[in-house]
Amino acid sequence: MKIVIVGGVAGGMSAATRLRRLDETAQIVVFERGPYVSYANCGLPYHVGGVIPDRSSLLLQTPQSLAARFRLDVRTGHDVLSIDAARRTVTVLHPASGDTFVEGYDELILAVGASARAAVGHSSIPTHTLRTVEDVDAIGALVDAAADHPSALVVGGGFIGLEAVENLVRRGIHVTIAQRGPHLLSPLDPEMVAPVEAQLRGHGVDVRTSVTVDTVADGAVLLSDGGVLRPDFIVDASGVVPSVDLACSAGLRLGPTGGIAVDERNRTSDGHIFAVGDGVEKVDALSGEAALVTMAGLANRHGRSVADVIAGREERNAPALGTAIVKVFDVVAAKVGWSERQLVAAGRDHRVIHTHPASHATYYPGAQTMSMKLLVEPATDAILGAQIVGGEGVDKRIDVIAVAMAGGITASALARLELAYAPQFGSAKDPVNQLGYVADNLRTGAARTVQWHELATAQEAGATVVDVRTAAEHAAGAIPGAVNLPVDELRDRLGELPAGPIVVHCQVGQRGHTAARILAQRGYDVVNLDGGYRTWAAGVASTARELAAA
Amino acid sequence: MKIVIVGGVAGGMSAATRLRRLDETAQIVVFERGPYVSYANCGLPYHVGGVIPDRSSLLLQTPQSLAARFRLDVRTGHDVLSIDAARRTVTVLHPASGDTFVEGYDELILAVGASARAAVGHSSIPTHTLRTVEDVDAIGALVDAAADHPSALVVGGGFIGLEAVENLVRRGIHVTIAQRGPHLLSPLDPEMVAPVEAQLRGHGVDVRTSVTVDTVADGAVLLSDGGVLRPDFIVDASGVVPSVDLACSAGLRLGPTGGIAVDERNRTSDGHIFAVGDGVEKVDALSGEAALVTMAGLANRHGRSVADVIAGREERNAPALGTAIVKVFDVVAAKVGWSERQLVAAGRDHRVIHTHPASHATYYPGAQTMSMKLLVEPATDAILGAQIVGGEGVDKRIDVIAVAMAGGITASALARLELAYAPQFGSAKDPVNQLGYVADNLRTGAARTVQWHELATAQEAGATVVDVRTAAEHAAGAIPGAVNLPVDELRDRLGELPAGPIVVHCQVGQRGHTAARILAQRGYDVVNLDGGYRTWAAGVASTARELAAA
Structure with a gap:
């Protein structure tokens, strides 16, 4: 059996090594367009920042090491141009020599990932994405060559964008981050992101939200809010789109998200072509619908499981929850x-x-x-x-x-x-x-809460907000219109409460819950402000920014 | 409704505060024998070591704060002597005044915990357990008063014993730890504990296993292995036994472990007496049988859930998994x-x-x-x-x-x-x-392994051990009788392998797995050494110590 794998990083290499462990006799050929295989994508930003000083530590394997351990035929610098699904062949270009050749397969695995979505077109300012070792080398060279007061613009406030910002700041660069949405980290809700934005600002980062890049000309970036920046270079981290050119050349079905459609065994619409990784649709665990979830863990896991399927094992993917994490300073x-x-x-x-x-x-x-x-x-x-x-x-x-x-x-x-x-x-x-x-x-009704974004409406409808924190806490910052009545005095001062609906709140929600229980059992129409003053303040601040930007 | 709670720390106080949140009208009386309520038991060792310098930070609540917030009637320094279950009363001694009085209840919650099991009897060397704030004060005084080259003996190598050792070492005390079993941390298996014992020895701790204290006389401790120690003081951390005197006074049923028997709602054999915490049997999640699981988390949780039950809610305990953790240096x-x-x-x-x-x-x-x-x-x-x-x-x-x-x-x-x-x-x-x-x-048979403690038997039965690590790794430490054949050369050197059964191994098990797959697919009778050389070495070292001690 001959298996051809296109793409030699996370999903492709997991498939290749697992296949070999399951089948010593299979012929396994891996074509990788770039010069490196099995490198640590998720470490790339940290090499820019010098956190991972040794570039070679990002390069986990070489074609030689993979041949020795797993008898893999790994060919870097090979660009698969097209697939002939009927004949089960791929056409491959080797740019270094100019050669083009046709390679047959019994089973084909596409693990070509996603491509950076360029928010910045051809630009008079050096602009790079942050997806490959070559990107990192190029950005590193720009950092090294930067002027006395170097500055950079990072476009995109997602996970990679934030990692880029942190690592550029580490190198002494003044960074502006431009985010299309109203807050950074759009997978999270606005009131949760406030500490992240504060952390960046505390490190001197110029955080701009609800803006896009209009044009780049004459060394200047014009933002959609009228802002003008003159960065030494731009890191374009505005997201990725599935790489589907090859899949389209084979006539494979794409899904509603634009990614390659696969079944729960990662089989495409062609029975002998599998696909894994960032180019492929996953099944969302909550909706059961197709979704793009571009996580290294899923790419590795599905790469491995597709090897199991090809080796004749029963293996099905679980739907994706999309667990993700980022550290910023x-x-x-x-x-x-x-x-x-x-x-x-x-x-x-x-x-x-x-x-x-x-x-x-x-x-x-x-x-x-x-x-x-x-x-x-x-x-x-x-x-x-x-x-x-x-x-x-x-x-x-x-x-x-x-x-x-x-x-x-x-x-x-x-x-x-x-x-x-x-x-x-x-x-x-x-x-x-x-x-x-x-x-x-x-669930049991022992607590009733109101959200930070519902509070103003509740107040307009006549609710009194009662701050059950101490007088000192109240004085340090309070919700407009709130009256202060500390929880420990509440039972003795019921006479001071109005007859109408009441919203109690404390700093984080716990004392508020106790206060709400005290009042509810006495027949008051009372709810507790979920998350307390802290959540409310974060939410209101984020809303104010959003309104100001609109 | 009047609820009396005996014991004002984890389980008792969780029950009391939850009860109040559910029922503003209940009369809730808490009797605590000691001078403190709701203190941080799990922090006590760290106050000895100065990690938690401020003693008051261990005292989370006072009777006054609990009265203000929760209208609890908390009476410290009150010793509940007996229960009359038929009359629903408890007899209480207030030692400070010498008064004894009878208090009635509608529902009674026993949260009296466990008592330290004294491995060291009346002793001519100052000896303390480590369960209460008073214990910590006493040990702290001993540390302060210790001689120029202070030394201590900690009896018991469980979680509390190890925390005591670490904190005494922090105070400059030379510590010997004496453990009855063959290794420290008996809830873990021997090969897993080696790094913990090495860590202690690296900090100058004298670790003695498979020993007990025979006698303490004339300022000397005689150990069962003949060793003689002259510590300035002894910390007895040899474990706990459920405190059941009160339960027995009420005729409550005890379970097979010696703890108070309760149903999944923490109800004892008396319908109006509940019990929670370290004095109570839990249900083991794996066997479904009664077990003593003395964890703060369970005490708190069951305290809270018993309040729910008394308030008329449907609430059942989950069986206990016994999750536990300890940090030692x-x-x-x-x-x-x-x-x-x-x-x-x-x-x-x-x-x-x-x-x-x-x-x-x-x-x-x-x-x-x-x-x-x-x-x-x-x-x-x-x-x-x-x-x-x-x-x-x-x-x-x-x-x-x-x-x-x-x-x-x-x-x-x-x-x-x-x-x-x-x-x-x-x-x-x-x-x-x-x-x-x-x-x-x-599960699928893609791997077959042998355990470190099965290796000698396999070798005796004729298996050849093949070390698939590099020659340098092999030279740095090898299993007796193992031949070295690096995994990357395995396919080319099959002729060097014997025909009989083979055990492959590497450092941690991963390369061994690849090697085993290479050989199994070629028809060899091969297993991989689980955990590799590292697990084997830890296991063999622990066995050697055990044998030496026996």
């Missing part, structure tokens, strides 16, 4: 599943929970506050998504919630998870358990 | 579920997997090697337990596996978990995914 932001914005857009009923717990027991030094958001389906108590922003322990909690989602654990049942507790690592009631308690209170 | 050890030793003792069929992955992508600075062990039920692919020892990321992976167990995710399905990946946090194939791949290979 000292702040970590992570998500899994759907955001509130996605749920609203899809018209899916949902319940929102915000908390601000400590990363570990507060009595042990070094605990950091994180902000968590959980999205729950009211009818089923199913977890629809989560977002966490903070420092220590964000990665752990997003993984715990991702596994809970994979295991069908309900939001309320998060309370019962037995997570490892010592004071360095968590709390006797872990932040994830606490989310479960809040979810259970909402 | 720079090494972290964690476990969930059953150990191999427990499975062997219970005669339960099981499969064992050892891996030694990096905590995050190796190309990104700071990755640390961890050792993982997964125990799997062959018939069902269910996860029976896991152990992880390392540094960074141990807590995350044990939590991920604990949640997978709670969600009924099989061992093979760990491969499909979508865990958050950026190079600071993991790998595109996370260590937990890798465990799943190994489990799947074992």
Whole structure:
């Protein structure tokens, strides 16, 4: 059996090595357009910043090492031009020699990934994407050659864009980041992103949201908001689109997202052509519909599983949750599943929970506050998504919630998870358990909450906002119109409350819950402000920016 | 309704505060024998070591703060002497005044915890357990008063014992730790504990295993192995036993473990008496049988849920997995579920997997090697337990596996978990995914392994051990009798292999797997040494110590 694999990085190389372990006799040929195989894409930004100083540590394998260990025929610098699905052949160009040849296959695996979507066209300012080792070499050369007060524009505030910003700042470059949407990290909701944007600004980054690049001419960038920048160079991180040229040449079916359509065994519309990685549609775990989820983990996993399928094993992909994480200086932001914005857009009923717990027991030094958001389906108590922003322990909690989602654990049942507790690592009631308690209170009606973006409407409808924090906290920053009545005095000062509807709030939501319970049991029409003053302030600030930009 | 709670720390106070949130009208009385309520038990060792310098940060609440916020009637320094279940009363002694009085209840919650099991009797050397704030004050005074070359003996190598050792070393004390069993941390298996013992020895700790304290006399401790120590003081951390005196006074049923027997709503054999925390039996998630699982998380959770039950809510406890973690200097050890030793003792069929992955992508600075062990039920692919020892990321992976167990995710399905990946946090194939791949290979027969403790028997039965590492690795340390044949040369040097059974091995098991696949497909009778040289060396060293001690 002869297997040809197009693309020699994450998905392609996982397929190739697994295939060899399953089948010593197969002929396995890997064509890679670039000069490198099996390199560490996700490490590329950190080589720019000098965090990974040794360029060779990004190059995990060579054609020689892969031949020795796995008897793979890996040919770098080979560009597969087209596929003849009927004849089961590919046409390959070797640009270095100018040769073109035809190679036959029994099974073909496309692992060509996605291409950077260029938001900036041909430009008089040096402009590079950040997808390959060559990109990194080029950006590194620009950084080295930059002037006395070097500056750069990063276009795109997604995960790669933020990593690019951090690493350019590390090299002493003044960076402006331009984001099309109203906030950075569009997979997260606006009130969650505030700490990330603050972190960047604290490092001197000029964060511009709700802007696009209009034109680049005469060494100047004109932004859609009228701003003019003169960066030494531009990093275009405005996203990726599936690479489908080859698939189209074979007449393969594309899906509704524009990615290559595959079944749960990564088989395309041609029975002898498989496809994996960023060029391929996945199945969204929440909607069951096609989605583009461009994660290295899925590319590797599907590469491996396609080898199993070709070797005759029963192997099916699980739907994708889209778990993702990024670290920007000292702040970590992570998500899994759907955001509130996605749920609203899809018209899916949902319940929102915000908390601000400590990363570990507060009595042990070094605990950091994180902000968590959980999205729950009211009818089923199913977890629809989560977002966490903070420092220590964000990665752990997003993984715990991702596994809970994979295991069908309900939001309320998060309370019962037995997570490892010592004071360095968590709390006797872990932040994830606490989310479960809040979810259970909402499910059973023991708590009723209002969201930060619903507060103004509630006030307009006559609700009184009662701040149950201390007088000192209230004085340090308060919601307009709120009256201050500390929770510990509430039972004795009921006479000061109005008869109409009440919204109680504290700093993060916990004292507010106690206050709401005190009042609800006495017959008051009371709700607690979810996430407290902290979530409200972050949300209002993000909205103000969005309105100002509009 | 009047609820009396005996014990004002984790379980008792969780019950009291939750009860108030559910019922503003209930009368809630908490009797606590000691002077403090709601203190941070798990932080106590770190106050001894000065990590938590401020003693007051361990005292999370006071009777006054609890009265203000929750209208609780908290009475410290009150010793509940007995229960009259028929009359629904408790008899209470207030030692400070000498008063004894009777208090009635509608519902009673026992949250009296466990008592330290004294391995050292009345002693001529100052001896303290480490359970209460008073213990910590006493040990702190001993440390302050110690001589020029202070020394201490810690009896018991469990979680609390190790935390005590670390914190005494921090204070400049020379510490000997005496452990009854053949290795420290008996919830883990011997080959996993080696790094923990090495870490302690590296900090100058005298680690003595398979010993008990025979006698303490004339300022000297005589150990069962003949050793004589003259410590300035002794910390007795030899474990706990459920506190059941009160329960017995009420005629409550005890379970087979000696703890108070309760149903899944924490109701004792008396319909108006509930019990939670370390004094109470839990249901083991794997056996369905009664077990003592003395974890702060469970005490808090069950305290809260018993309040729900009393308030008329449907609430049942989940069985306990016994997730636990400890940090000792720079090494972290964690476990969930059953150990191999427990499975062997219970005669339960099981499969064992050892891996030694990096905590995050190796190309990104700071990755640390961890050792993982997964125990799997062959018939069902269910996860029976896991152990992880390392540094960074141990807590995350044990939590991920604990949640997978709670969600009924099989061992093979760990491969499909979508865990958050950026190079600071993991790998595109996370260590937990890798465990799943190994489990799947074992399940499908794509891999066959032998355990470190089975190797000698295999060799005696005629198997040849083939070390497929490089010549340099082989020279640096090898299994006796192993021949060296690097995996990359294996296909070309098959003629050098004997006809009989073969055990291949590498450093951690991965190259060994590739080698085993190469040979198995050519018809060789081959197995791979699970966990490679690293697991074998740790296991053999632990066995040697055990044999030497026996």
